[in-house]
Amino acid sequence: MMNPTSRSHGGVRVAGLLSAACAALLFAACGQQQAPAASEGAAATPQATDGADAAPAASGEVNLYTTREPGLIQPLLDAFTDSTGIEVNTVFLKDGLMERLGAEGERSPADVLMTVDTGNLLDVVDAGHTQAVDSDVLEEAIPAHLRGGEGHWFTLSLRDRVLYADKDLELDGFAYEDLADPQWKGRVCIRSGQHPYNTSLFAAMIAHNGAEATEEWLRGVKDNLARKAAGGDRDVARDILAGICDIGIANAYYVGRMKNAEEGSEQRQWGDAIQVIRPVFAGAEDGGTHVNISGAAIAANAPNRENAVALLEYLVSDEAQSMYARANYEYPVKAGVELDPVVASFGEMKIDPLPLTEVARYRRQASELVDKVGFDN
Numbered sequence: 001m002m003n004p005t006s007r008s009h010g011g012v013r014v015a016g017l018l019s020a021a022c023a024a025l026l027f028a029a030c031g032q033q034q035a036p037a038a039s040e041g042a043a044a045t046p047q048a049t050d051g052a053d054a055a056p057a058a059s060g061e062v063n064l065y066t067t068r069e070p071g072l073i074q075p076l077l078d079a080f081t082d083s084t085g086i087e088v089n090t091v092f093l094k095d096g097l098m099e100r101l102g103a104e105g106e107r108s109p110a111d112v113l114m115t116v117d118t119g120n121l122l123d124v125v126d127a128g129h130t131q132a133v134d135s136d137v138l139e140e141a142i143p144a145h146l147r148g149g150e151g152h153w154f155t156l157s158l159r160d161r162v163l164y165a166d167k168d169l170e171l172d173g174f175a176y177e178d179l180a181d182p183q184w185k186g187r188v189c190i191r192s193g194q195h196p197y198n199t200s201l202f203a204a205m206i207a208h209n210g211a212e213a214t215e216e217w218l219r220g221v222k223d224n225l226a227r228k229a230a231g232g233d234r235d236v237a238r239d240i241l242a243g244i245c246d247i248g249i250a251n252a253y254y255v256g257r258m259k260n261a262e263e264g265s266e267q268r269q270w271g272d273a274i275q276v277i278r279p280v281f282a283g284a285e286d287g288g289t290h291v292n293i294s295g296a297a298i299a300a301n302a303p304n305r306e307n308a309v310a311l312l313e314y315l316v317s318d319e320a321q322s323m324y325a326r327a328n329y330e331y332p333v334k335a336g337v338e339l340d341p342v343v344a345s346f347g348e349m350k351i352d353p354l355p356l357t358e359v360a361r362y363r364r365q366a367s368e369l370v371d372k373v374g375f376d377n
């Protein structure tokens with residue numbers, strides 16, 4: 001069967017060739033064939049509590065569009081199906097989520113939209129592809145500054161942007177502002193200033209300290225660079241090992257991957273060469289560590305709305321949060337969830353309390369400042 005819900009990228013390519021309406025029909029057909037088997041017993045009964053007496057438009061399934069890697073979230077989706085009996089039809093999209101939703105319009109079979117980066121989520125929300133959700137479970141699990149107004153989007157995990165430092169450096173804490181301190185001249189590594197991970201951080205700097213101070217700071221960081229702002233986050237650790245730089249800014253989850261890589265492997269050596277410090281915004285009265293996110297929203301025309309809410313609520317359960325955090329070394333959005341040992345070794349995280357929607361407002365300005373100071377030149 002030609003299955004647009006295939007769990008491979010190949011399947012997505014096939015589905016991409018179909019018209020939106022056709023894809024929708026296939027989804028419906030698919031759903032009938034993928035209804036949970038009765039033999040699964042009690043577990044086969046959908047447990048979306050408040051959906052029990054709702055019209056069974058297509059009960060027992062939920063359609064997920066996600067840009068996350070299959071290996072990362074499939075175990076979570078399987079666990080959700082095990083505990084609720086609700087089948088998850090997943091479309092893994094490497095990119096093009098907005099285009100696809102735009103093309104499908106009101107007939108989109110999507111129930112849940114899941115992606116990374118606040119900017120990407122806000123783009124989807126601003127384009128009208130989401131709907132409001134009122135859920136006590138989600139509101140209790142997710143702090144208010146990490147979700148959208150009226151429940152239009154929710155953070156599922158945190159991606160803190162941290163300091164990688166040579167493991168032998170003795171540092172007593174670190175502020176993002178310190179990156180521009182002349183003592184670090186020729187000692188800092190970082191990827192392109194235009195990468196969303198950095199524009200998000202720089203936007204938060206604008207929100208805390210203003211555009212003028214941020215421009216000056218960017219010039220200072222640029223002056224301190226040991227090499228061109230380029231490459232990826234892991235290259236910061238690689239270049240610290242190589243002695244090119246002493247410190248740099250990158251996402252914390254890569255350290256989980258590197259420090260857990262096979263003994264003797266390149267990645268493991270990079271990971272073992274560094275220590276992680278979670279910087280804070282010193283200029284802010286109540287500054288914390290900058291985080292970007294992975295998150296999700298309910299699609300505007302979700303045909304399986306109750307199941308979609310059930311999936312989101314499951315994803316903030318202790319069980320799912322722990323699995324999520326361990327699979328990719330991201331930080332759980334829900335407090336009190338067990339951390340991966342490597343992530344735990346970085347210590348408690350004080351999350352920057354600035355609402356992510358406010359940070360996102362300055363992203364364009366941040367990008368313009370990167371150009372203005374010639375950060376990537």
Ligand SMILES: [Fe+2]
Pocket residue numbers: 251
């Ligand atoms: Fe990444």
